[in-house]
Amino acid sequence: xxxxxxxxxxxxxxxxxxxDAPDRLIDVLRDQLDLKxxxxxxxxxDCGICAVLVDGKLVNSCLMLAxxxxxRRVTSLEGLLEDPTMKRMQxxxxxxxxxxxxxxxxxxxxxxxxxxxxSPEPSDEEIxxxxxxxxxxxxxxxxxxxSVREGCERGER
Amino acid sequence: xxxxxxxxPTDLNDALRFIEHDGRNAAVIASGTDLLPRMxxxxxSPSILVDISSFTEDLRYIxxxxxxxRLGALTTVTNLLESPMFYGNLSIVREAAMLFGAPQVRNVxxxxxxxxxxxxxxxxxxxxxxxxxxxxxxxxxxxRTVPLKDFIVGKRQTAMKPxxxxxxxxxxxxxxxxxxxxxKLGRRNMLILAIVNEALxxxxxxxxxxxxxxxxxxxxxxxxIPALAVKTNDFLKGRRVTDQTIAQAQKVLAxxxxxxxxxxxxxxxxxxxxxxxLRRLMERCTRQxxxxx
Numbered sequence: 001x002x003x004x005x006x007x008x009x010x011x012x013x014x015x016x017x018x019x020d021a022p023d024r025l026i027d028v029l030r031d032q033l034d035l036k037x038x039x040x041x042x043x044x045x046d047c048g049i050c051a052v053l054v055d056g057k058l059v060n061s062c063l064m065l066a067x068x069x070x071x072r073r074v075t076s077l078e079g080l081l082e083d084p085t086m087k088r089m090q091x092x093x094x095x096x097x098x099x100x101x102x103x104x105x106x107x108x109x110x111x112x113x114x115x116x117x118x119s120p121e122p123s124d125e126e127i128x129x130x131x132x133x134x135x136x137x138x139x140x141x142x143x144x145x146x147s148v149r150e151g152c153e154r155g156e157r
Numbered sequence: 158x159x160x161x162x163x164x165x166p167t168d169l170n171d172a173l174r175f176i177e178h179d180g181r182n183a184a185v186i187a188s189g190t191d192l193l194p195r196m197x198x199x200x201x202s203p204s205i206l207v208d209i210s211s212f213t214e215d216l217r218y219i220x221x222x223x224x225x226x227r228l229g230a231l232t233t234v235t236n237l238l239e240s241p242m243f244y245g246n247l248s249i250v251r252e253a254a255m256l257f258g259a260p261q262v263r264n265v266x267x268x269x270x271x272x273x274x275x276x277x278x279x280x281x282x283x284x285x286x287x288x289x290x291x292x293x294x295x296x297x298x299x300x301r302t303v304p305l306k307d308f309i310v311g312k313r314q315t316a317m318k319p320x321x322x323x324x325x326x327x328x329x330x331x332x333x334x335x336x337x338x339x340x341k342l343g344r345r346n347m348l349i350l351a352i353v354n355e356a357l358x359x360x361x362x363x364x365x366x367x368x369x370x371x372x373x374x375x376x377x378x379x380x381x382i383p384a385l386a387v388k389t390n391d392f393l394k395g396r397r398v399t400d401q402t403i404a405q406a407q408k409v410l411a412x413x414x415x416x417x418x419x420x421x422x423x424x425x426x427x428x429x430x431x432x433x434x435l436r437r438l439m440e441r442c443t444r445q446x447x448x449x450x
Contacts, residue, residue, distance in 0.1 A: 004163070021161040021206070024193070044194040046348065048261055057235070057264040063190045064265070067163045068210050111260070132347035133259025 006070035011079025019066040026061040037077035037106035048134035051107040092151035100138035177297040180319030188265035230269025249337035259348040277381040278350035286374035287356035288328035294321040335360035336442040340434040352422040353430040357438035388413040407432040
């Protein structure tokens with residue numbers, strides 16, 4: 001089976017890649033680009049642990065074929081480590097003990113960062129909706145909600 | 158998925174020409190949020206995926222003209238939520254979109270994909286059925302329009318030919334004294350497939366008491382097939398909205414449902430919920446119509 005040549009902008013860098021048809025975005029991010037913040041959980045769009053941004057929209061990278069991302073812009077947690085909003089959100093997650101096992105934390109941070117961009121002062125309801133697609137297996141949701149609220153609040157107002 | 162190939166057509170016509178000849182073993186993929194998990198579970202194994210996801214210029218739009226709303230098949234659920242169109246008597250679309258999957262899914266999942274999946278778990282099908290939506294199917298040889306109620310012909314089966322692509326969904330808001338409402342029950346509030354979802358479009362006569370038309374649609378009417386509750390709708394037409402009418406309509410609805418049980422819920426439970434929802438939807442719609450008359 002012939003490989004297909006695609007180019008994806010990942011975290012600001014253009015990456016020419018060779019992919020097989022069944023390769024999903026998560027496969028390319030983890031296996032070819034070594035971005036291990038992107039976790040694989042259910043592989044069917046139910047747990048959201050693989051969430052990344054594609055062209056600025058939060059998506060599940062297990063539900064997207066790599067070939068469909070040709071020419072698009074992908075952002076994972078690794079690409080936001082120097083971002084002030086993300087730094088603030090991470091600090092808030094740490095301060096509030098929002099990580100128990102930590103498996104969902106990268107995806108929770110991505111969803112929280114996405115929320116903070118659009119809504120600097122979200123209500124608890126908005127926060128719950130924003131993280132509703134990500135399953136925390138430890139069910140420590142309240143610490144996460146507190147963290148997101150604080151992480152957003154300290155934004156540039 | 159070992160022998161899978163992807164065909165990326167240059168435009169819609171290119172895609173249509175391709176499936177005209179090789180449509181049998183091909184599957185059209187938009188965002189793939191339903192298709193990819195089904196391929197992974199080996200419920201389907203197409204040899205070629207025809208990727209139409211990039212045709213957003215042609216197939217992603219929300220337009221209104223002469224009272225008809227037209228949605229391009231690649232319109233995402235998030236597009237529906239962000240549109241100013243789905244408030245007031247069309248808030249049913251917004252209600253369903255808010256309870257659809259979760260943000261990551263809503264951001265990519267398309268209206269067309271939801272309809273073509275034709276599953277009993279699809280949130281938008283009962284909504285569009287209640288709105289009497291029409292579907293525009295295109296092929297290399299032309300186009301045809303099919304009412305959604307005739308499009309779903311069985312569990313995960315549609316009237317679409319292998320050479321066709323769903324291009325557009327169109328519907329009109331209820332006229333005059335009309336309103337719409339939606340209810341969904343799942344094991345949790347978000348990111349869940351429905352045990353029952355039920356949609357109603359209700360129009361009353363000028364007396365604001367007599368039912369001109371009622372269109373109730375559910376995710377399951379018979380087995381796992383989303384459909385209109387035809388007998389209930391016939392029963393309601395021409396009657397006055399009273400407690401007694403609703404109680405009788407609930408019985409008619411229960412009699413026309415033929416529901417199966419699965420791990421999400423038993424058939425009996427679904428039938429019970431469907432009746433409760435019928436009352437709730439009728440009451441919500443009549444209250445709104447009363448408030449706007």
